[in-house]
Each structure stands twice: as C-alpha cells, then as structure tokens.
Amino acid sequence: ASGLREHRTELNAYVTNLRKQLRENMRILSEAFESYGMNPLPVPATYYMLIKHNRDSDVEVAEELMNKKVAVTPANILYADHTKQTGYIRIHFAVSPETVTEVQKRLTR
Numbered sequence: 180a181s182g183l184r185e186h187r188t189e190l191n192a193y194v195t196n197l198r199k200q201l202r203e204n205m206r207i208l209s210e211a212f213e214s215y216g217m218n219p220l221p222v223p224a225t226y227y228m229l230i231k232h233n234r235d236s237d238v239e240v241a242e243e244l245m246n247k248k249v250a251v252t253p254a255n256i257l258y259a260d261h262t263k264q265t266g267y268i269r270i271h272f273a274v275s276p277e278t279v280t281e282v283q284k285r286l287t288r
Contacts, residue, residue, distance in 0.1 A: 200276065201226055201272065201273060203276075203279075204272040204273070204274065204276070204279045205221055205228060205272050207279050207280075207283055208228065208270065208272050208279060208282060208283070209221070209228070210283075211282060211283040211286040211287060212230050212270075212286065214286065214287050215286040215287070216233065217230045217231060217232050217233070217268075218230065218231040219231075220267075226271060226272055226273035227269050227270065227271055227272070228269070228270050228272055229254065229267045229268070229269055230251070230267060230268050230269070230270060231266055231267055232266060232267065232268055233266075235264075236253075236255075236264050237253030237254050237255040237256075237264055237265055237266070237267065237268060238253045238255070238256075240253070240268055241253040241268060244268075247285045247286070248285060249282050249285055249286065251268040251269065251270050252268060252269040252270070252271075253268055254266075254267035254268055254269055257269070
C-alpha cells in the first residue's frame, strides 16, 4: 500500500498508457478480423474479445487460424458441454503492438 501511495503519479501514468494501448489493440484486431470475414464483439471491462465466425465448428476456425499462426480460443471449450458449437472464438488483446501488427498482417494477406 505504501508503494502505491508513494508512486501514485507513475501508477496513474502507467494505467493511462496501458488503457490507451489496449483500446488501440482492440481497434486494430477488430478491423483485421472484420477484413477476414468475422464479427468482433468487444466485451466491456476486459482484455478479451469474442468474435463471431461462420465456420462449422469453433475448433475448425481455431485450427484454420492456427495455420496462419494466430492463436485463438474456441469458445465451446469454455462451456461444460464443450461438444456444443457456439459460433464464437475468443482472443486476448493485451499483447504487444508488434504482436497486433503481425496478426493484422497474417489476417489481411
């Protein structure tokens, strides 16, 4: 607690910059997945995004993207009955700007 109290200015600057970077990551990745034919659905107050896909299975789209070296989570594995297809994948966008740029390139080729 004393560290937070003594470094409040630095902490506030860090949080402000982090929030800015996360918003930018989300914007760029949303555009990249849209150009790939999917529908990103930002989830408020988190650094994950759900993306609606039009493939036959959540795992199928995860494998398709894995072949492009883009890691996503098939949403059906997050449910008790993981055999039911959700039509969604989940991505984590709290990554470096370099990673965001690379994903963008891989999805828009």
